[in-house]
Amino acid sequence: MAQRLGHPRDEVGQAGNAVVAVVTLVTLVLAGVLVNRVAWTAESINKKAGNIAKTAVPINEATDAVLNLDTTNGLAGSILETAKPLEGKLAEIVRLATSVNGLASSINASASEVDGTAKGINSTASGILEVARSIDRGVVQINANLDTTIALAQQIKGDSGNILAQARTAHKEAACIDRGLNAADDGHCR
Numbered sequence: 001m002a003q004r005l006g007h008p009r010d011e012v013g014q015a016g017n018a019v020v021a022v023v024t025l026v027t028l029v030l031a032g033v034l035v036n037r038v039a040w041t042a043e044s045i046n047k048k049a050g051n052i053a054k055t056a057v058p059i060n061e062a063t064d065a066v067l068n069l070d071t072t073n074g075l076a077g078s079i080l081e082t083a084k085p086l087e088g089k090l091a092e093i094v095r096l097a098t099s100v101n102g103l104a105s106s107i108n109a110s111a112s113e114v115d116g117t118a119k120g121i122n123s124t125a126s127g128i129l130e131v132a133r134s135i136d137r138g139v140v141q142i143n144a145n146l147d148t149t150i151a152l153a154q155q156i157k158g159d160s161g162n163i164l165a166q167a168r169t170a171h172k173e174a175a176c177i178d179r180g181l182n183a184a185d186d187g188h189c190r
Contacts, residue, residue: 038097045104048111 175188 034097038100041097041104042100045100045107048107 179185179189
């Protein structure tokens with residue numbers, strides 16, 4: 001009885017199919033991991049971009065980059081769906097992940113600029129606060145000087161009232177002396 005052996009070519013074909021299946025499975029797992037990393041990174045970028053937007057709303061370039069994150073998140077979901085027949089798609093996923101990384105670097109650079117601007121504003125605000133405190137001290141001193149000036153003005157007013165009364169008395173006395181000397185009477189001697 002002769003034993004029939006399988007054709008070596010069939011065994012090679014089966015082994016080749018097994019290798020292709022394993023490679024496809026590994027590629028699919030790697031693609032899933034990469035897509036999850038892209039989605040996680042995009043979510044992390046989205047959260048950081050939200051914080052940047054709260055801190056520095058007027059920076060249009062950073063805002064534009066943050067607005068593009070929704071598109072990137074949409075692309076990441078689409079990549080996950082298209083990664084199922086993974087042959088040839090892995091290179092596209094790597095390219096998109098590199099693009100997201102570049103966008104993250106751009107957002108990082110914008111965040112650094114925002115941080116620098118915020119520090120500059122803080123420094124300027126400190127200077128303005130010191131000037132305001134100096135002005136406040138000056139106003140307090142001016143108010144104290146005005147209080148002193150008002151007190152002196154009231155004393156001067158009292159003294160001028162006394163001088164005026166004494167001048168009237170002197171004028172009356174002089175008019176009486178003039179009348180006593182048979183001089184012209186100006187009508188002030190009473």
